[in-house]
Structure formats: structure tokens, C-alpha cells
Amino acid sequence: MPIADVKSEVALSNDEILRYSRHLIMPEVGMEGQLKLKAARVLCIGAGGLGSPLALYLAAAGVGTLGIVDFDVVDYTNLQRQIIHSTADVGRKKLDSAAEKLKAMNPFLNLRTFETRLSSENALELFRDFDIIADGTDNFPTRYLVNDACVLTGKPNVYGSIFRFEGQASVFATKDGPCYRCLYPEPPPPGLVPSCAEGGVLGILPGLVGVMQATEAIKLILGQGEPLIGRLLLIDALGMKFRELKLRKNPDCPACGTHPTVTKLIDYNEFCGIRGEEKPVTETGISEMQVEELKRRLDAGEDLFVLDVREPHEYQICNIGGHLIPLGDLPKRVNELDSSREIVAHCRSGVRSAKAVGFLQQAGFKKVHNLAGGILAWADRVDPKMPKY
Amino acid sequence: MPRIQVPTPLRQYAGKQAAVHVAGSTVGEALSSLVSTHPDLRRHLYTEDGKLRAFVNVYLNDEDVRYLDKDATPLGEDDTISIVPSIAGGKI
Numbered sequence: 449m450p451i452a453d454v455k456s457e458v459a460l461s462n463d464e465i466l467r468y469s470r471h472l473i474m475p476e477v478g479m480e481g482q483l484k485l486k487a488a489r490v491l492c493i494g495a496g497g498l499g500s501p502l503a504l505y506l507a508a509a510g511v512g513t514l515g516i517v518d519f520d521v522v523d524y525t526n527l528q529r530q531i532i533h534s535t536a537d538v539g540r541k542k543l544d545s546a547a548e549k550l551k552a553m554n555p556f557l558n559l560r561t562f563e564t565r566l567s568s569e570n571a572l573e574l575f576r577d578f579d580i581i582a583d584g585t586d587n588f589p590t591r592y593l594v595n596d597a598c599v600l601t602g603k604p605n606v607y608g609s610i611f612r613f614e615g616q617a618s619v620f621a622t623k624d625g626p627c628y629r630c631l632y633p634e635p636p637p638p639g640l641v642p643s644c645a646e647g648g649v650l651g652i653l654p655g656l657v658g659v660m661q662a663t664e665a666i667k668l669i670l671g672q673g674e675p676l677i678g679r680l681l682l683i684d685a686l687g688m689k690f691r692e693l694k695l696r697k698n699p700d701c702p703a704c705g706t707h708p709t710v711t712k713l714i715d716y717n718e719f720c721g722i723r724g725e726e727k728p729v730t731e732t733g734i735s736e737m738q739v740e741e742l743k744r745r746l747d748a749g750e751d752l753f754v755l756d757v758r759e760p761h762e763y764q765i766c767n768i769g770g771h772l773i774p775l776g777d778l779p780k781r782v783n784e785l786d787s788s789r790e791i792v793a794h795c796r797s798g799v800r801s802a803k804a805v806g807f808l809q810q811a812g813f814k815k816v817h818n819l820a821g822g823i824l825a826w827a828d829r830v831d832p833k834m835p836k837y
Numbered sequence: 838m839p840r841i842q843v844p845t846p847l848r849q850y851a852g853k854q855a856a857v858h859v860a861g862s863t864v865g866e867a868l869s870s871l872v873s874t875h876p877d878l879r880r881h882l883y884t885e886d887g888k889l890r891a892f893v894n895v896y897l898n899d900e901d902v903r904y905l906d907k908d909a910t911p912l913g914e915d916d917t918i919s920i921v922p923s924i925a926g927g928k929i
Contacts, residue, residue: 588923591923609923611845611846612845613845614844614845631894631923632891632892632894632923633891634890634891634892635892635923636890636892636922636923647845647846680921682919682921691899691919692899693896693899693900693901693919693921694899694900694901695901696901696904776849776850776877779877
């Protein structure tokens with residue numbers, strides 16, 4: 449299904465013909481296909497794990513216009529997987545870093561950068577100037593936003609997502625195919641699915657899945673092969689197993705069904721149950737303790753019980769001598785805790801320990817506090833020699 | 838025996854297993870057996886009123902059971918049930 453009509457003014461220079469010779473000598477691409485690639489406009493949402501290989505390969509392949517949407521800054525922990533960025537780029541805007549590498553890779557590229565957070569206010573207008581949208585985002589609200597905007601503007605959504613060592617890939621929102629909401633009408637409530645920062649991710653995984661997304665985008669542009677329309681590819685990197693599930697277009701889908709109720713973009717944070725940006729933990733009635741207070745009270749010899757709810761392999765990286773009960777084991781090991789003692793729970797950054805405190809409070813513990821910022825805050829403000837991870 | 842593939846985010850509630858063999862002549866029976874053996878899984882798969890959560894899809898081999906017979910879909914010896922939750926990578 450060819451996406452871009454080849455505009456008559458698109459042509460290839462001698463340099464481009466040489467550059468793309470390995471494409472041109474294949475009948476599946478040829479001059480006609482390469483001209484389609486040059487005429488095509490692909491918008492990449494995100495220049496991170498998935499966006500890195502995606503954008504690099506699309507640029508290499510000769511996609512004429514590439515748009516990138518990202519408002520983030522390169523962080524040291526990104527370098528384990530976001531291969532478009534290098535050590536020297538830490539602290540720099542991801543857009544600037546990505547733009548530099550992409551133009552170096554292919555000076556013929558027409559690159560358009562959008563330093564903005566994709567939102568209901570700008571998505572429709574942004575999408576209109578492109579033919580294909582590649583979703584490389586890292587959160588549920590944006591996934592639904594991208595999907596709905598694709599359905600409303602009639603642009604295919606080349607989808608990829610990852611978690612730890614598993615990934616998913618598909619092509620949503622084509623005219624006759626399913627959309628993301630056909631598969632997942634509703635998002636999970638926040639807190640039920642861990643993020644990469646909490647769950648971790650195998651560095652190579654977004655590479656694997658991102659290139660699959662690039663492959664699908666190129667196939668759609670060329671009108672070659674069988675795209676992942678109506679197919680959900682499940683990738684298990686540890687087993688190196690690939691499975692495929694059938695996806696059907698849901699006639700009752702609120703976005704792309706026969707009687708759609710999604711006629712405009714909504715507040716996706718609300719849809720996903722996220723009330724604000726950084727909801728302070730104290731709003732939910734959980735008592736917080738700062739790391740300085742914990743240090744002071746421990747040094748003074750006070751009888752505080754430090755509960756570490758991280759995993760054993762994290763304890764090995766660094767610890768403050770707490771009693772280790774991983775969060776998942778807490779329900780069955782709660783009898784190891786003495787509710788008459790004052791307990792301070794901590795994890796890496798304060799998210800898991802907040803859940804632990806909530807659980808213990810519900811179980812009747814009255815003197816429990818969450819160590820705000822977790823062991824990361826301890827390393828920042830109390831013990832700078834402690835490694836951060 | 839039919840088996841259920843447990844997706845990564847839920848393995849911690851299923852004794853860290855990637856696949857579990859369960860008895861059952863229908864998809865519903867097999868899932869019931871799964872959450873009885875691993876009660877921590879229940880709230881991740883089902884709402885308070887016992888309905889399968891909307892962000893979790895259940896497949897029998899490669900077909901979504903929504904388009905078969907849902908819980909009543911018959912289960913054969915060599916069948917595989919897959920639980921496929923939505924994942925987004927990165928931040929929640």
C-alpha cells in the first residue's frame with residue numbers, strides 16, 4: 449500500500465544514486481522505490497531508545513523528510529541504549545544531539561525538529577505534515593494520544609514498545625486495520641506496570657524493536673512486503689523467540705470503529721488516571737522522612753528499623769544496612785516486622801517504598817515512614833561516596 | 838497439558854515463572870486455576886467484580902479470545918494461552 453505519491457519534482461542526484469546503490473539494484477526498491485522514499489515524510493515521536501535506531505536507519509535509507517519530536521535532555525543513564533547520543537552529549541538537548549548525527553549520516557535529509565512535548569493542543573497540526581508516524585514514546589498517555597491523532601488524521605502509526613527484555617511491534621491506524629485502542633481500549637492504572645527506571649531494560653532491546661519500526665515504515669512507503677497490519681509481533685530477546693498474535697479491527701472501537709466516540713483529542717493524563725506531573729507522595733497520607741533526618745537519628749542511636757524493599761541484586765550495589773524484604777515478598781514476610789517499632793522504608797528512589805508504607809499502614813502499622821528520594825537521595829546528600837545506579 | 842505464557846511484568850506474581858502448565862477444559866477454567874495457584878496475580882488480571890482488566894488481552898494460540906468464545910473457549914492439550922498486557926517502556 450504505497451503511502452506517498454511520488455511528486456514529479458523529486459529526483460535523485462548522481463551522489464544520491466551512488467549512495468543508495470545497494471537499494472537501487474534490488475527490484476523491490478529500484479529507482480521508483482528510492483524516489484518514494486525521498487518523497488516520504490516520517491515523524492518520529494521521541495529520540496530516545498526506540499527513536500535512536502529508528503531515525504538513524506530511516507535517514508540512512510534515504511527517507512526524504514524526517515521529523516523528530518523530543519523535549520528531553522541526554523542523561524548519563526540513557527547511553528546504555530540510546531545509541532544516537534554519545535558521552536559528550538550528556539546534558540545536551542536530545543534534538544540537537546540527534547540532529548547532528550542524522551545530518552552527518554545523510555546530508556540529503558530534510559530534518560525538521562520539534563522541541564515540544566506532544567500534546568492534545570499540537571498533535572493534529574504536527575501530524576498533518578507527515579505521511580507516517582513512528583511512535584517511540586515511553587508512557588501510556590502519549591501512546592493513546594499518538595494513536596487517536598493518527599486515527600483522526602488518517603496516518604499510519606508504526607508502533608513499538610519495550611519492557612525489560614520483551615517487546616511488541618505492529619502497525620496501527622491504517623484505513624482497514626486495527627488501531628491501538630482495538631487492542632487496548634483502556635490503559636493500566638498508574639503504578640500497575642513498572643517503568644524502565646524501576647524494571648530495567650536490556651540495552652539492545654530498543655535497538656531490535658526500533659529497527660523493526662524502521663523496517664515497517666520503509667515497507668509502507670515502498671508498498672512492498674507484508675506489513676504488521678493486524679499482527680502483533682511479540683519479541684522475547686532472552687529466548688530469541690518471535691511470536692505473532694492476530695489483531696482484529698474492533699467494530700466497536702471508540703477511535704476507529706463504525707461509530708467512533710473519539711472525535712477530538714482529550715486529556716490523556718486524566719484518561720490514564722494520572723492527576724498531576726509529580727504528585728507528592730504526602731498527598732496520599734504517607735508520612736515522609738528526609739535522608740538528613742534519618743542520618744541524624746541513626747547517628748544519635750535512636751531505635752529506628754530501616755526496611756529496604758529493593759531486590760537482592762540492588763542491595764549488592766549499595767545499601768545502608770537496612771533489613772531487606774523485596775516489595776513483592778512483603779505481604780508474606782510482614783511478620784518479620786515489629787509494629788511497635790518505628791520503621792523507615794526505603795528503595796532506590798522512593799516509589800516502591802511508598803507502596804510498602806501504604807501496604808503496612810493498611811496492615812495496621814502506625815509508625816511507618818517513607819524515605820523520600822530513596823537511597824539515591826542518601827547518595828546525593830548524605831554519603832557522596834555511595835554509588836548511584 | 839495446556840500452558841499459560843506469563844508476560845514479564847506479571848512473572849513476579851507467578852513465582853517468577855515464564856510459563857505455567859494448568860488444567861482446564863476452557864480458557865476460563867485455566868485462568869481460574871492460574872489465579873488460585875498464584876493469588877497475587879488476581880488483582881493484576883481481574884477487577885474487583887471479576888472482569889478481565891481492559892489492558893490485558895488473552896489469546897488462545899494466536900487468536901484473541903474476545904473474538905472466539907471468551908472464557909468459554911475450549912482448550913486443547915497442546916494449546917497455549919498468552920496473557921498480553923500493554924507495555925510502554927520508559928516512564929509510566
